[in-house]
Amino acid sequence: MPVIDLATTPLRELNQALHDAAAPGHNDTEFEVLNPKGAHAVAVGVAAPVSIEVKGSVGYYCGGMNEQASITVHGSAGPGVAENMMSGTVVIKGDASQYAGATGRGGLLVIEGNAASRCGISMKGINIVVRGNIGHMSAFMAQSGNLVVLGDAGDALGDSLYEARLFVRGAVKSLGADCIAKEMRPEHLELLEGLLAEAGITDVKPQEFTRYGSARTLYNFNIDNADAY
């Protein structure tokens, strides 16, 4: 198993080695990254079914654009973790800073601590599971995918939401424009059960969550609002 120590190896060498793993003839499937010390862009753009264990905290954009890889950060992550992820899994053992999982198109992002503001902003198909709380303006303009929060959500959750589903177990400080609580139907309980299992969470039940989604009142221009423009 390749062990890459960022105290002695430039970041570009790490990311190049991870990119090379997708090429034919490369057999390494497990990587370990030491001494990240908050470095930016750790394991960005990986496009192979490899497993990457990062031993420490990372800075901006860790796991960005991930495709297929399983990335675990044994620490906290800076802004934009797993931004625009396509597939695969990113697990953050600590906290995540702002806009975790932004614009993600697929895959699973698990944050075992708290996520800061704008978690899941403009998400487009990614699944995000946060064991702690999330900050304000989370899931802003979220288009599809699922955001699961075991703790509380901050102000303006789901503002201008499209078709993403939001499941919050704790309190929501306030809902954003056009975001409403919705009925939890059997298909949602089933979906949530699957997401929790995938995230390795066994101590909470789907019934403990409230589902939030779009009221769909912003989808079309309402002529009665013309005076506002």
Place this chain on the structure above:
Amino acid sequence: MCGIVGLFLKDRGLEPQLGALLSGMLVTMTDRGPDSAGIAIYGTPEAGRAKITVQSAEPGAVFPGLQAELAEASGGSATVAVKSTHAVISLDADKVAPVRAALAAMPGLKVMGAGEAVEIFKEVGLPKDVIARFEIAKMTGSHGIGHTRMATESAVTTMGAHPFSTGADQCLVHNGSLSNHNGLRRVLRQKGMTFETENDTEVAAAYLTAEMAGGKNLGQALEGALDDLDGFFTFVVGTKSGFGVVRDPIACKPAVMAETDQYVAFGSEYRALANLPGIETARVWEPEPATVYFWEH
């Protein structure tokens, strides 16, 4: 962008390392802003004495005669220690007002800050060069703040660099940009505050100075800033005995804090904190939006 750092020591045993620790933190933040850099260090106050840090673009011409020129205004109490483009004037505390009046009349000199504890050094250039020029890494102290600048609101000049100091032993560093600084500057001028630059951050510093002069403590003044300042900001503020942090309600300017039994540390990014002693077991968190944090000795 800009990078800001701060370190408030709880363990006096670390005081000899304050300059070195803060220097390392600031150099790590270089790529957040390479235009200028500055640092404020709070040393141990000496009873009855005060310090004024001054800067000159022509130190070789201005500083050699400075002590003699200030002899009358300071009652013979002033001594001058030159560090590159800056000089720290040490004087009897009751002579600060006449000496500042004398300094104001001298062409080519700018006052960076004054107080019983604080020394402020800032210049255009990379943090590593600014730190080397002023030998910051050798400095001892109880707390300090630093800034590396990517200018947005005013020119890249020594006076536009942070920290900004607008009151005795007070200083502030800022990541962000204010949008109501021109109006607020007019209001503060009416209250008697004076300004050296057109910079937005200087207005924030002067606002806090005016609020504290009105009887608020640092925490209360920072609460007021949340209502009265419009724009983007993460501030780190130092006073003689205190250290405060506040972020605007949108909180898009990054901030990470760490606390151990030995210190409270602030960085724009975790990278700035990664080499501090005991960071592996520190409580590390992101300060909440619109929430005031402050510590006092």
